Amino acid sequence: MKTRLLSGWKTRAQVLCLAALCGLMTVGVAANAIAQDTTPPPAAEATAEAAPAPEVVTEAVTETVTETPAPEAQPAEAAAAEPTVDKGDVAWMLTSTLLVLLMVVPGLALFYGGMVRSKNVLSVLVQVITVFSLLVVLWIVYGYSLAFSGEGAWIGNLDKLFLKGVTPETLAATFSDGVALPEYVFVAFQSTFAGITGALIVGAFAERMKFAAVILFSVIWFTFGYLPIAHIVWATGGYLFELGALDFAGGTVVHINAGVAGLIGAYFVGKRLGYGQTALKPHNVTLTYVGASLLWVGWFGFNAGSNLEANAGAALAFINTLVATAAAVIAWALTEKIFKGKSSALGVASGAVAGLVGITPAAGLVGPFGAVAIGFIAGVVCVWGVTGLKRLLKVDDTADVFGVHAIGGIVGALLTGVFNSPKLGGPGAEDFDMVAQVIKQATGVGLTIVWIGVVSVIAFLIAKVVFGLRVSEDAEREGLDIASHGESAYEA
Numbered sequence: 001m002k003t004r005l006l007s008g009w010k011t012r013a014q015v016l017c018l019a020a021l022c023g024l025m026t027v028g029v030a031a032n033a034i035a036q037d038t039t040p041p042p043a044a045e046a047t048a049e050a051a052p053a054p055e056v057v058t059e060a061v062t063e064t065v066t067e068t069p070a071p072e073a074q075p076a077e078a079a080a081a082e083p084t085v086d087k088g089d090v091a092w093m094l095t096s097t098l099l100v101l102l103m104v105v106p107g108l109a110l111f112y113g114g115m116v117r118s119k120n121v122l123s124v125l126v127q128v129i130t131v132f133s134l135l136v137v138l139w140i141v142y143g144y145s146l147a148f149s150g151e152g153a154w155i156g157n158l159d160k161l162f163l164k165g166v167t168p169e170t171l172a173a174t175f176s177d178g179v180a181l182p183e184y185v186f187v188a189f190q191s192t193f194a195g196i197t198g199a200l201i202v203g204a205f206a207e208r209m210k211f212a213a214v215i216l217f218s219v220i221w222f223t224f225g226y227l228p229i230a231h232i233v234w235a236t237g238g239y240l241f242e243l244g245a246l247d248f249a250g251g252t253v254v255h256i257n258a259g260v261a262g263l264i265g266a267y268f269v270g271k272r273l274g275y276g277q278t279a280l281k282p283h284n285v286t287l288t289y290v291g292a293s294l295l296w297v298g299w300f301g302f303n304a305g306s307n308l309e310a311n312a313g314a315a316l317a318f319i320n321t322l323v324a325t326a327a328a329v330i331a332w333a334l335t336e337k338i339f340k341g342k343s344s345a346l347g348v349a350s351g352a353v354a355g356l357v358g359i360t361p362a363a364g365l366v367g368p369f370g371a372v373a374i375g376f377i378a379g380v381v382c383v384w385g386v387t388g389l390k391r392l393l394k395v396d397d398t399a400d401v402f403g404v405h406a407i408g409g410i411v412g413a414l415l416t417g418v419f420n421s422p423k424l425g426g427p428g429a430e431d432f433d434m435v436a437q438v439i440k441q442a443t444g445v446g447l448t449i450v451w452i453g454v455v456s457v458i459a460f461l462i463a464k465v466v467f468g469l470r471v472s473e474d475a476e477r478e479g480l481d482i483a484s485h486g487e488s489a490y491e492a
Contacts, residue, residue: 083171083180092310093185099301100192104132104199107298111291111353112203115346115399118283119479120207121489127202127211131218132195138222139191146223147190147230151237155228163187174308181308189305194226196302197254203399204262205269208476211484213463220459221261225452229253233444245444246420246437248317249306251361251413252448259406260449262397264456269469271396273476285345292349296325299356303363316427317363321356324375328355331379339383347383350404354382357408362416367425374419378411410445417441 109128113121135143142161150157160166172186173179198218202209232238233245233253240247247253272280282288303321307314332351333343358378359371366374385403397403417438420426428437463469470476475483482488 083173083178085171085180085182086309088310089174089179089181089308090185092314093181093189093305093308096301096305097185097189097192099298099305100189100196101298103295103298103302104192104196105129107291107294108196108199109291110287111295111349112206112288112399114284114287114289114291115203115282116206117280117479118490119481119488121283121287121481122487123211123480123484124202124206126485127206127214128199131202131214132199134215134218135195135198135222135226136191138219139194140187143194143222143227144187144190146227147194148235151235152231153237153239153242154232156231156235175313176309176311179309186308190230193250193254193302194222194230197226197250197258198222200254200258200401200405201262201265204397204401205265206398207480208272208470209265209269210467210469210471211480213467213469216463216466217265217459220462221452221455225261225455225459226253226257229257229448229451232447240440240444240447243440243443244437245440246365246416247361247413247444248364248416249303249360251357251409251416252444255357255360255405255409256413256445256448257452259402259404259409260452261456262401263393263395263406264453265460266395266397266402268457268460268464272398273473275396282346285349289345289349292352296352296356299325299360303360307364313364316367319368320359320363320366320371323368324359324371324378325352325355327372327375328352328358328379328382331355331376332383335380335383350382350386350400351379354378354404354408357382357405358412358415361409361412362419365416365426365428366419367427369425370415370419374412374415377415378408381411382408413441413445414438 105128109125112124112128116124140163142158144163145158145160146156148156149160166183166187168182168184170183171180172183174181198221201218201221202214230253233240233247235241240252245252274280300318300321304314304318307317329348329351332354333348336343336347355375355378358374362371362374382404385407386400387403389407390397390400390403393402395402417440418424418434420428420437421432421434422428422430423432426432460469471480471483479488
């Protein structure tokens, strides 16, 4: 049922309720700020860094044997400087890596699969798992080296090509001095970030793009898009890292990146047959709901795992991921109720993802009340992203990758610069300059949009020349499950 915008006393009452809720949330943030204004920031080990990938310093752990060791030959400072590996940290990071895998297969695959028509569901599942798997392999071959080896401003080097020099004895630094992880753990964890970013993109042009073109695009985008942005944001020496732009778990590297690439792809591939003329409805909202639920569970590994240690910093990222997502679900449901008259299951599932996206860059860098504010704002803004903005752009973004991931990522990235302030409950330094930090955040957002936009245009042009981007009209009408993969999800 369609309702006229803000018509009737019920709608006005609902608007007043929404405004009151926003007011209460603002009062809560202010009260929390007053309560914490005299409280010193949390320990540096939990909050000193912004990115999930601090400087990767590898060291060989070797046994030093001397014939007659003397006490004076082992100074105390040398022993104190030797990094240690905590089994609890290792267990948490391995678990986090599995949780991120859960986000992709089956989480993201089901979320996207339910949103397409029944004749294309298998094609989406195949694209998600194949792109993820391909990028994980490429990460091992050269991705990890270009992202985290070397201290260049824009890209790493090939010193660790094929993981050369990485052994069970080499270590990767964490955010705490003297605490390290086995480098293999860090390599595995970061590989899932690369894989899920590529898998997110395919939702934008689902139901109409050639499988071979998807694969070729993914390789080019990964090499010239994802790897430089990951290095710039997260690696020591990277331009945005040295600038001081904050991105705890991937607001720019993952979500704005995927959203922009998806938007470019949707334009290049074109609209689905019948788009705007007939209803192209999701074939199974239940699958989408289940997928969103799995994404929420897996996202705790994505965000809390980005702390790299099982300590209070991980706990902060964990609770922020919980409450921001809950706030976004409420915000999306209320917004739909006010402007559409009903709150939909597809809406609340999308709201959960919007909240998860919004809190990603801020997870370990804001307080819980700041997380609630970010989640709520992301939920409201992303409703506009998948409705009003989508109509303005005149694009057929099948799974609303741009409207949720890019817009949610932008909201989260910018608000990280606001709620990191200790006066708003964040763990920022006492001399925190909100205006300066927001400018740094905006610089990161703008650089990511421009870089990925250019790389994506070039990648799609190359894929178009080599394979062609779009399947034939007959194949599209038949469905990609049969036309591209020779099987059907639902037998008649």
